[in-house]
Amino acid sequence: MIMANMFRFSSIPFRQVQIDDPFWNERLRVNHEHSLPKQYDMCERTGRFDALKLQWKPGLPKRPHFFWDSDTAKWLEAACYACAVRPDPELRARIDRVAALFVGAQLTDGYLNAYFTVCDPERRWKNLKFNHELYCAGHIFEAAVAHHQLTGSEEFLQAACRFADYIDSVFGLGDGKLPGYCGHQEIELALVRLYRETGERRYLDLSAYFINQRGQRPLWFDIETQGIPRDFLPLDAPPSYLQAHVPVREQKEVVGHAVRAVYMYCAMADLARETGDDSLLQACETLWHDMESGKVYITGGIGSTWQGEAFTTPYDLPNERAYCETCASVALVFWAQRMLQHSGERKYADMIERALYNGALSGMSLDGRKFFYQNPLLSFGHHHRSDWFDCSCCPSNLSRLLGTLGEYLFSETARELRVHLHIGATARFTLGGRAEGTLRQQGDAPWGGNVRYDISVPSPLEFVIAVRVPDWAGAVKAVRVNGTPQPPEVRDGYLHLSRVWGEGDTVEVEFPMEAQRVISHPKLAGNAGQVALQRGPFVYCIEDHDFAGSVLEVSLPGGARLSESREALQPGGESFLVLEGRGVTAAPPEDGALYRPASASSQKEIAFKAIPYFAWDNRSPGAMRVWIPETGVA
Amino acid sequence: MIMANMFRFSSIPFRQVQIDDPFWNERLRVNHEHSLPKQYDMCERTGRFDALKLQWKPGLPKRPHFFWDSDTAKWLEAACYACAVRPDPELRARIDRVAALFVGAQLTDGYLNAYFTVCDPERRWKNLKFNHELYCAGHIFEAAVAHHQLTGSEEFLQAACRFADYIDSVFGLGDGKLPGYCGHQEIELALVRLYRETGERRYLDLSAYFINQRGQRPLWFDIETQGIPRDFLPLDAPPSYLQAHVPVREQKEVVGHAVRAVYMYCAMADLARETGDDSLLQACETLWHDMESGKVYITGGIGSTWQGEAFTTPYDLPNERAYCETCASVALVFWAQRMLQHSGERKYADMIERALYNGALSGMSLDGRKFFYQNPLLSFGHHHRSDWFDCSCCPSNLSRLLGTLGEYLFSETARELRVHLHIGATARFTLGGRAEGTLRQQGDAPWGGNVRYDISVPSPLEFVIAVRVPDWAGAVKAVRVNGTPQPPEVRDGYLHLSRVWGEGDTVEVEFPMEAQRVISHPKLAGNAGQVALQRGPFVYCIEDHDFAGSVLEVSLPGGARLSESREALQPGGESFLVLEGRGVTAAPPEDGALYRPASASSQKEIAFKAIPYFAWDNRSPGAMRVWIPETGVA
Secondary structure, three states: OOOOOOOOOEEOOHHHEEEOOHHHHHHHHHHHHHHHHHHHHHHHHHOHHHHOOOOOOOOOOOOOOOOHHHHHHHHHHHHHHHHHHOOOHHHHHHHHHHHHHHHHOOOOOOOOOHHHHHOOHHHOOOOOOOOOHHHHHHHHHHHHHHHHHHHOOOHHHHHHHHHHHHHHHHEOOOOOOEOOOOOOOOHHHHHHHHHHHHOOHHHHHHHHHHHHHOOOOOOHHHHOOOOOOHHHOOOOOOHHHHOOOOOHHHOOOOOOEHHHHHHHHHHHHHHHHHHOOHHHHHHHHHHHHHHHHHOOOOOOOOOOEOOOOEOOOOOOOOOOOOOOOHHHHHHHHHHHHHHHHHHOOHHHHHHHHHHHHHHHHHHEOOOOOOEOOOOOOEEOOOOOOEOOOOOOHHHHHHHHHHHOHHHHOEEEOOOEEEEOOOOOEEEEEOOOOOOOEEEEEEEOOOOOOEEEEEEEOOOOEEEEEEEEOOOOOOOOOEEEEOOEEEOOOEEOOEEEEEEEEOOOOEEEEEOOOOOEEEEEOOOOHHHOOEEEEEEOOEEEEEEHHHOOOOHHHEEEEOOOOOEEEEEEOOOOOOEEEEEEEEEEEEOOOOOOOOEEEHHHOOEEEEEEEEEEHHHOOOOOOOOEEOOEEEEOOO | OOOOOOOOOEEOOHHHEEEOOHHHHHHHHHHHHHHHHHHHHHHHHHOHHHHOOOOOOOOOOOOOOOOHHHHHHHHHHHHHHHHHHOOOHHHHHHHHHHHHHHHHOOOOOOOOOHHHHHOOHHHOOOOOOOOOHHHHHHHHHHHHHHHHHHHOOOHHHHHHHHHHHHHHHHEOOOOOOEOOOOOOOOHHHHHHHHHHHHOOHHHHHHHHHHHHHOOOOOOHHHHOOOOOOHHHOOOOOOHHHHOOOOOHHHOOOOOOEHHHHHHHHHHHHHHHHHHOOHHHHHHHHHHHHHHHHHOOOOOOOOOOEOOOOEOOOOOOOOOOOOOOEHHHHHHHHHHHHHHHHHHOOHHHHHHHHHHHHHHHHHHEOOOOOOEOOEOOOEEOOOOOOEOOOOOOHHHHHHHHHHHOHHHHOEEEOOOEEEEOOOOOEEEEEOOOOOOOEEEEEEEOOOOOOEEEEEEEOOOOEEEEEEEEOOOOOOOOOEEEEOOEEEOOOEEOOEEEEEEEEOOOOEEEEEOOOOOEEEEEOOOOHHHOOEEEEEEOOEEEEEEHHHOOOOHHHEEEEOOOOOEEEEEEOOOOOOEEEEEEEEEEEEOOOOOOOOEEEHHHOOEEEEEEEEEEHHHOOOOOOOOEEOOEEEEOOO
């Protein structure tokens, strides 16, 4: 149902969108067949599932950690999505096992957290700033909603509700309640999901409480640390690290830990949608602008420093020290998706595409079995994917995103069907309940710019089909409706096709697609004199594997032509479009000097090849870079 | 006296070196006449001197801070040096007043710290990690030594010794002693100075204890935080921040807070010199190599991030976010000076020159009244010098360095007089007591490469004069002894002139000096495609003040010629050599986009001017950069 409020659009849920796209079919298959089983095995092997049996005791190995519940809950949620798209009895059995473990770990008062129950019961709610208790609760709620939607079973959802009810009894501004909130936002957006699933208004109110209380003086985080000598905490995380420096509506700049921040912005947008609170939406728009204008990498990565996994200052986007946590790009997609439903503005869809195809997708190896936590844009050769992490938030977060990929493609109003991503798929639309129909999108994306739409409606129906003209395309080359060329009508970045559509109608659209050299804003001084290569939705990179020497020594002559070809990066693997040409190389000084006269450098020509960034570190290990120095015209 | 140990050289003390150099005379005059009075006034105005009267009470303004004693002590020390070089009754009166304040603030047990005495007496020695108590003590010791050397008065020195005796009774590995050490190193090198001044071996032993105990398990910083819930300290500074992660001899990489680190390395070198402990010297050499090969800016700045004012990883040298604390470059000069006396290797003198003329000297405005704490290599226009800082360690630290400038010029052994810096000066040498004589150095440095030496000896004497061939010169153009050309004999970066020198002998040396384009090691990827301009000891920068537009948009064509001229940067001020030519400018996108196709950029020619980096931010405020993108050959 379309919300009758300030959010114009509703995304078409992923259960109504059947993806059929050569590129993405493979990503989803790998996620289903390799990543989810790998994550399950790692949760098992590390004791994360066993922790939920509440049998750990001091002296035993595999002591639970306070964020483990979030890892298992996110695996469960991601597995539910995968199973919804492609039923799988084996996966389903694992899903039900883990859901039962969660239900079984709940205490009689509703509390549910394996770590605090068995390792540190006396510190329940004692350190909201760092202990992730409410964060874990949020992921349990999201898993419970996904499980309910997949299975129809009420048991886990009811356990989640009992936990939420208990939390609601503990936190708030009333007598005897703790006026606190979590140091790692997540429960706020999860409570909105729980509200949407159950209709229980208290969950929405509790989410609003957590958002509204954040940053109010005196700060909860100062209250809960009373009694601890202040001089022991001088380098403690400042409130801005947790976005609690001022109330959320007064926040103008994206600051602090990137994932915390963006999860909070998601909840702010959710609350704006559900409650009509325009002040939250305005804050989100201000924050978006701050991020977009100076704090996001070309890959859609965010978080410029590993110190706090955090945003820094405008235009401070170092490439090697980039944190760009996979979770942060995933969260950025979540946030952009919420903002997109308000205005339908292309910039949000551009960002979804940028983060999805680059900074998020790079978080998983081509075979789905290894993962990046950080996604730098420059590596000296020592950064590689891992089987798992002690803090293993990223793998399952990317699996959650892949499992729900369908819901990022289309939005609708009563009068309009809006296409955001050109991924092959068939969507069942309802135009807000006006009429059912399907739209099939197919084409040669992501390598080509041709896309075709087949419309199926039970009877002729007037509505607008609005197709995003991506930022990288800039224009529409051609449009044909039922084979007849049309002048393209582009408004606000979308090609508008308004008519009475009938069964079997077709639309063909051609976008220009060619490799582009991209430069940065002059204030992004670390990229001065360098270009990135982009083609369609993909940002490209160069890897040592493809060079006779180190990519750290390579430049690209100003006018050098780049040719395109398809190449498999792994034996028998799918092929991707690579860019080839002639580069220039200059060796580093033999004495290793940091600085030397430019005259001491000698250059020679070298074969040059660039591959899509997301696919790096799938061959021999070595250095990688996205931004490439550009030398004089060739 | 030359030490009969592994350190070959002794620097000639600043009291034996009379500087007479157009460039440096002005710097020293400004320091004496403007900076020291300004710092005194700021200490007075902020209550730093009054704090030593121990009369502050809760409710009164100007509550002392626990590092204030270090600010006043460093002012006192710097003022003693200035007064030694140029007697000044007014300054001397202030010196004696402040020394008396320190003496008067000492408690009967020897303790001396205004903050803990009046604000927090029950927390004496309770938080060595962050409370700077021993750090302040170290600066008091250094001030007391300087005061003793200037005045001959014993009173302050004896107070310092009582404090040191008391500290010696509190700290150590004996029964009932605290096996701790300071979170901010400084007392270690100060105790060596106190030992040298008094001959009291216990001070040397106490310094060695502090150095040797650092990093031993269990860590003192873990012991002193016992009883505080660990989950409240997860983002607390790690031991590496304070260089306590492993024992000092096992430290292979420069890590953590830069000033803490380098003060510690100074003490390690001092202890190596005094005790013959080669393992400490070897550790210093390893640490030096790590710093020199990837963790120092072209300006001699160190500390790549303001988060912890710290070293980061090799080749992570971002220009805008550079911390490059003035104190850190000053400390680097201190450390390099100690290392230089061991081997006489040119690389240490090159670093002294690099840090002195650039990253340190930039810490003071041309008029001496404003100061930089951070010295970035890129500014978007918002970084400017201040009158003072809440934590005001830098101004007086630079004044300490300027006050002792003379001692960085010459070293000697029994057989050799080594010239490190080509600053006009007359040095009284003794060749380890063999004979007295003077060497007068004069020339057109720092703008020209000509230098002349006049030797005065009571009777003919055989020794070597070794003159540094700076890294930026690379070679010697000409040498003349008593007017007769000689083939230059350069060994290990020093021009060796060995003969029996007589009264009135002269040497003339010419070094090539021209503006150079300097490039970075390929791994310093943030500088890829960019050049820095250097001429002689000076790194240059470009400032908005000199451009019709923003320097952030300027590039320098590959082969563009640069002309040289002298220009006063302030009305009536001294003139500096500036570089001029033609650059290229490209405006940023009107929509502020972070990324855009390179084809969307249009360039035009622009007048280009570069000034010495140290002199930036003395005219109209605006952006500044050291590294400049280089475009195709002009």
